[in-house]
Amino acid sequence: MAGDSLTGSRIRERRLMLGLRQADLARDVGISASYLNLIEHNRRRIGGKLLVTLANVLGVEPSILTDGVEATLVASLREAAAEARTPAVEIDRVDEFAGRFPGWAEVLAETHGRIGALERTVRSLSDRLTHDPHLAASLHEVLSTAAAIRSTAGILAEPGELEAEWRDRFHRNLDEDAQRLADSSRALVRFLDDSDQGVERRGIPQEEVEAFFTARGFYFAELEAGERSAQQIADAASELDSRAARKLAAAALADYETDAREMPLAILQEALGRCGVAPDVLAREFGVDLHRMLRRLAVIPEEVLGRPAGLVICDASGSILFRKPVAGFSLPRFGASCPLWPLFTALSQPGRPIRRRVHQQGRAARDSACFAISWTAEPPIFDHDPVLRAAMLILPSQLPDEPVPEDSRPVGASCRICVRRGCAARREPSILRDADGAEHAQM
Structure with missing residues (x-):
């Protein structure tokens, strides 16, 4: 049986694995339960937008539904070989390797994915250590408190008797510094945990704005249609907690609003069909500055560009x-x-x-x-x-x-x-x- 004829079976297996009812999955993707039943029994071919939507709801790549795990494994091995840039790798024999040694192929593909995740984590932590003022301040507090405790402990550990008054004073200092270290350490751990879960980054305006634009996919249909103003959208955004973030977002949205008004999406799409992605040519056609055309092209939907x-x-x-x-x-x-x-x-x-x-x-x-x-x-x-x-x-x-x-x-x-x-x-x-x-x- 051809690989793509099993797509429906793979959709059914994934749905059952997630504990979803057929009616619930059909509702989530916008089709009838009877039509989904035909798909799952391989009586209807599936592809395009519906396949992508089903894959998103089921939490898998579309290729896993259409080609199966085997094809995905081979694709992962090819990706690992390409990124290794090692001339000696036998790319043409990757299918044979996956077929003869599926276990080792899984290990290699999983290791490749883990290395990628670790490198992304290194990049993220590097950025945060370099540019996050809250993290830097928290680390400074922890380190300075630890240094104070070390200094006090060193005095108490020196040979010889201390006067009772001084000994009691050092003990109090040691207790207070230890309590401060515990509090600041808990705060630092809480901050890191909150950040990993995507919680608002404690008053960093640019990151609030970036989270806001990312959540909207950098596309605002209300501004495209002229239904709301940039200020109204910024004021109503739940992702923007600080006044500074709302001000920055309103300024960026105002630029978006002006660009959408002077370079309407439908007309720009028609021009792209004639001229291709040529920012200088498009800027001349619309009579706008080149930097504005660059800004506009970056935020229009991917299917338009x-x-x-x-x-x-x-x-x-x-x-x-x-x-x-x-x-x-x-x-x-x-x-x-x-x-x-x-x-x-x-x-x-x-x-x-x-x-x-x-x-x-x-x-x-x-x-x-x-x-x-x-x-x-x-x-x-x-x-x-x-x-x-x-x-x-x-x-x-x-x-x-x-x-x-x-x-x-x-x-x-x-x-x-x-x-x-x-x-x-x-x-x-x-x-x-x-x-x-x-x-x-x-x-």
Whole structure:
């Protein structure tokens, strides 16, 4: 029996594993229970949007439903081989390996996934240690309290008798410092646990705004249709707890509102069909600044643009003001980014459009087309320094294992998690390098 003829059976097995009733699953995906019954008994073919919706509800990749675990295992092995970049790997024999040694193939695929998860955790922790003021303050409190306890204990441990008054005083200090250490340690653990569960990051406005935009998929149908204003949406957003976050979100939404009004989605989609993803051509057609077209292309639905897109906006100091992550191009949290990004090249050459193909080394990285430009955020005035901004649209290759073009330039995410050797732009050693310290920061 052909592999795709078992899709319905796999859907049924997954549903039963999750303890879902057929009627409940049908309701969740928007079809009738009788139609789902036909699908599960392989009497109706399934694909497209319905397959993706079913896979999302069942919590699996669509390929597992259509091809089965075997095909998914082979795909994982191919991905591991591609990311290892080892010429000696026999890619053409991966099917044979998975068939003859399925157990070892599972171990290799699972190890590959675990390594990827650990590297993502390292990146996340590195970003938080570098840029999270609350975490830094908590760690400082714990370390300073531990140092105070160590100092007091050292005095009490010295040979010789202390006067009773001084001994009692040191004991009180030791007890108070120990209590303070316990309280600050509990607070630190609670903060880390809350952060891991996606709870609001305690008054960090930019992260509140990023969580808000991420939750909406960076797309606001109300602004596209002109049904609500940017300020109304920002005021009603439950993800924005602080006044600073609401102010930042309202400013970003106001830009979105202006772009949607002057570059309506339906007209932009028609122009994309004629011109392709050519930001400079599209900007001229709509009579808008190029940075606004980059901003607009990054937030329209993926099915309209025809591919996923990312966006980074920074100020003249290089600090990231707004970012839309995209698979295939790692974006560190605010600041400490790779200085080789086209974003910063554009920042040094105001008004000049920059187009570059770049490639980030590391797992799951892809060749990306980047379009960048910097502009003055306000009209130029004599005797006043210009306020510069820069924006970069990121369009990663749609194939993870696609060969890297010869003209693609190597870049990183940030120095702390970049594995490139011999980079003249490196600021500090990478925490992902070998312990032998083969590469050091070049100052």
